[in-house]
Amino acid sequence: MKLNLIATxxxxxxxxxxxQQPAVDSAITSGANAAADTSTPKExxxxxxxxxxxxxxxxxxxxxxxxxxxxxxxKNNPIPSDESEWGRFxxxxxxxxxxxxxxxxKASRPNPDRTALQKQYGDFFASCMNTTxxxxxxxxxxxxxxxxxxxxxxxxxxxxxxxDIQARHLGSPFFSVGSQQDLKDSTQQIGVVRQGGLxxxxxxxxxxxxxxxxxxxxxxxxxxxxxxKLAGDTPEQAAAExxxxxxxxxALAKAALSRTALRDPLNRYxxxxxxxxxxxxxxFDWNAYFPSIGAGQLTSLxxxxxxxxxxxxxxxxxxTLPQLKSxxxxxxxxxxxxxxxxxxxxAHFNFFSHELEGQDQPTPRWKRCTRLTDRNLGEAVGQxxxxxxxxxxxxxxxxxxxAALKTSLAQDIQTLPWMSDATKKEAEAKLELFRQKxxxxxxxxxxxxxxxxxxxLIANLDHAGAFDFTYDLxxxxxxxxxxxxxxxxxxxxxxxxxxxxxxxxxxxxxxxPFFDNSKDPAVNFGAIGVVIxxxxxxxxxxxxxxxxxxxxxxxxxxxxxxKQFVAKTDCEVNEYGxxxxxxxxxxxxxxxxxxxxxxxxxxxxxYQALMSVLASEGPDGGxxxxxxxxxxYTPSQRFFISFAQVWCENITEQSARVSVKVDPHxxxxxxxxxxxxxxxxFGKAFGCKKGQPMMPENACRVW
Ligand SMILES: [Zn+2]
Numbered sequence: 206m207k208l209n210l211i212a213t214x215x216x217x218x219x220x221x222x223x224x225q226q227p228a229v230d231s232a233i234t235s236g237a238n239a240a241a242d243t244s245t246p247k248e249x250x251x252x253x254x255x256x257x258x259x260x261x262x263x264x265x266x267x268x269x270x271x272x273x274x275x276x277x278x279x280k281n282n283p284i285p286s287d288e289s290e291w292g293r294f295x296x297x298x299x300x301x302x303x304x305x306x307x308x309x310x311k312a313s314r315p316n317p318d319r320t321a322l323q324k325q326y327g328d329f330f331a332s333c334m335n336t337t338x339x340x341x342x343x344x345x346x347x348x349x350x351x352x353x354x355x356x357x358x359x360x361x362x363x364x365x366x367x368x369d370i371q372a373r374h375l376g377s378p379f380f381s382v383g384s385q386q387d388l389k390d391s392t393q394q395i396g397v398v399r400q401g402g403l404x405x406x407x408x409x410x411x412x413x414x415x416x417x418x419x420x421x422x423x424x425x426x427x428x429x430x431x432x433x434k435l436a437g438d439t440p441e442q443a444a445a446e447x448x449x450x451x452x453x454x455x456a457l458a459k460a461a462l463s464r465t466a467l468r469d470p471l472n473r474y475x476x477x478x479x480x481x482x483x484x485x486x487x488x489f490d491w492n493a494y495f496p497s498i499g500a501g502q503l504t505s506l507x508x509x510x511x512x513x514x515x516x517x518x519x520x521x522x523x524x525t526l527p528q529l530k531s532x533x534x535x536x537x538x539x540x541x542x543x544x545x546x547x548x549x550x551x552a553h554f555n556f557f558s559h560e561l562e563g564q565d566q567p568t569p570r571w572k573r574c575t576r577l578t579d580r581n582l583g584e585a586v587g588q589x590x591x592x593x594x595x596x597x598x599x600x601x602x603x604x605x606x607x608a609a610l611k612t613s614l615a616q617d618i619q620t621l622p623w624m625s626d627a628t629k630k631e632a633e634a635k636l637e638l639f640r641q642k643x644x645x646x647x648x649x650x651x652x653x654x655x656x657x658x659x660x661x662l663i664a665n666l667d668h669a670g671a672f673d674f675t676y677d678l679x680x681x682x683x684x685x686x687x688x689x690x691x692x693x694x695x696x697x698x699x700x701x702x703x704x705x706x707x708x709x710x711x712x713x714x715x716x717x718p719f720f721d722n723s724k725d726p727a728v729n730f731g732a733i734g735v736v737i738x739x740x741x742x743x744x745x746x747x748x749x750x751x752x753x754x755x756x757x758x759x760x761x762x763x764x765x766x767x768k769q770f771v772a773k774t775d776c777e778v779n780e781y782g783x784x785x786x787x788x789x790x791x792x793x794x795x796x797x798x799x800x801x802x803x804x805x806x807x808x809x810x811x812y813q814a815l816m817s818v819l820a821s822e823g824p825d826g827g828x829x830x831x832x833x834x835x836x837x838y839t840p841s842q843r844f845f846i847s848f849a850q851v852w853c854e855n856i857t858e859q860s861a862r863v864s865v866k867v868d869p870h871x872x873x874x875x876x877x878x879x880x881x882x883x884x885x886x887f888g889k890a891f892g893c894k895k896g897q898p899m900m901p902e903n904a905c906r907v908w
Pocket of ligand 1: 222740
């Protein structure tokens with residue numbers, strides 16, 4: 206599980222990703238300097254699409270299709286000691302990371318022939334790899350900020366300090382601020398403040414009182430004591446500070462809306478005058494705050510969860526100044542600990558990756574630094590990366606596939622048994638307005654103003670963070686940039702944005718096992734075809750269906766159709782809510798509803814698209830292809846195996862438990878089995894009988 210999913214969701218409140226975000230905290234920060242430097246990066250093999258050796262033929266595909274498709278892969282690919290989960294997704298991500306690493310490593314060597322971009326990202330990477338310097342400096346790189354916190358002598362000054370920390374991305378105390386498209390007028394960029402300020406991955410960790418959660422809170426407390434001591438506090442001070450921070454974060458957690466509740470766009474849409482925000486939380490000096498972040502002219506904004514800001518006011522007024530300082534200290538230390546000296550890095554790894562996620566060994570430094578550079582200078586690094594690793598024909602091939610899927614979804618809407626003609630017209634109009642982005646941006650962001658120094662990693666993070674923060678805030682009041690990307694080119698993922706009504710496929714995912722020109726159409730439609738169908742179906746899931754083709758929050762279903770829609774989606778809520786991610790840990794059917802709907806719709810329309818292609822343009826000139834065997838499998842069977850094999854994975858029990866709380870995606874096992882169970886064509890392809898586990902009597906269908 207990659208922890209910073211939270212941040213991603215906050216950044217993209219209207220976007221749905223294909224998989225949990227890879228370029229995020231624990232995948233990057235879960236390291237420790239000492240062990241890392243000794244590891245030598247090796248080039249991972251290209252990933253095999255349609256892997257016959259992964260299949261476990263001792264299992265009946267009608268009994269457990271996931272085990273059938275992935276059984277041998279799972280047996281032969283245990284989780285590496287420096288990971289908390291390992292799947293075919295992760296293998297591709299690791300390969301992309303390695304290839305990116307070779308670029309960065311080359312660019313990190315001082316050489317007058319480097320281009321300006323290479324010098325910038327090369328020096329950034331070099332500053333990250335310099336653990337000797339990090340170890341010499343200890344907490345010194347964040348000392349000026351810690352000093353500012355320590356110098357506070359009046360609660361009224363907190364707002365300016367919070368602004369300073371947020372605007373440099375050197376921590377995210379209390380809440381986050383930025384821009385977003387107005388949910389009801391997608392042509393407008395407005396300001397937004399969102400709940401936040403928690404260190405643990407979800408509000409539940411502060412609230413629930415079962416044994417496991419209490420243990421996590423104790424481990425969190427121990428972590429805080431450790432890092433406070435590393436920052437120079439006595440054991441007694443450190444213990445008192447930890448207890449104060451836990452109390453503050455618990456109060457914030459109790460006031461935060463759950464992830465499930467936040468899925469409803471109306472629950473996160475509260476346009477508010479700045480004057481009203483000041484009344485909501487008068488204890489926080491907004492008059493100082495907004496000018497400090499460069500938004501002094503703001504008159505109104507979306508206050509995502511007003512009750513949270515009321516509670517924040519309460520926290521500030523009922524806490525003492527020293528308690529609030531402890532909280533700010535922890536925010537800054539935690540955000541930067543992975544990049545400070547070994548003891549800080551080790552403490553961070555030990556709690557967030559080892560205890561919380563079950564990862565045995567730290568992630569090698571080269572991987573972490575590669576991902577960190579990609580995250581901070583993604584559109585600089587990406588320019589050179591796509592030139593080398595994104596073949597020019599890939600974009601044209603993807604466009605063809607997208608067109609095939611679009612036709613298939615249009616037909617699916619036509620034949621949908623539960624929807625009235627009036628609503629079908631609206632759905633088709635929305636589909637007609639879908640836009641797509643493939644590979645990488647037409648126009649790259651200009652990072653030339655970001656100052657990079659090869660001897661100062663924290664300063665580099667500060668500058669890149671400030672650039673990002675300002676870039677985002679500057680959108681307020683300006684026209685929407687339809688061409689902007691929210692994932693970097695090497696990312697192995699895809700997303701749909703309901704405010705943009707667009708689907709986005711970074712270059713990183715457009716290769717095996719998702720996309721392979723050397724394979725038959727069945728294999729490609731089962732993998733990247735389903736990814737495309739998945740993203741399209743997001744436009745019509747529990748969240749997406751509330752937005753129209755222009756990206757505006759507007760009900761376009763008739764009242765009767767909406768009732769039917771809810772009944773159909775409830776079927777999936779119950780189905781997936783019965784699946785377990787770890788012993789006793791059932792999936793949250795409501796949190797995962799959008800992703801499950803997208804998986805089910807994606808599989809169906811990709812399958813229909815494949816059938817159309819085989820019927821019309823198979824290499825044998827037509828329909829005979831539908832029954833042609835390759836490797837002993839029909840095209841239908843190859844389609845389903847290719848689909849399921851995307852999800853071959855192993856995961857630690859701890860990581861699975863974190864995912865259940867925070868990840869809107871179901872685990873791989875259920876993304877495969879839960880989906881094929883709902884699609885009769887699967888049972889037909891493998892000769893299953895009604896009533897067998899993979900062909901139940903009562904299947905769910907939304908789209
Ligand atoms: Zn998705």
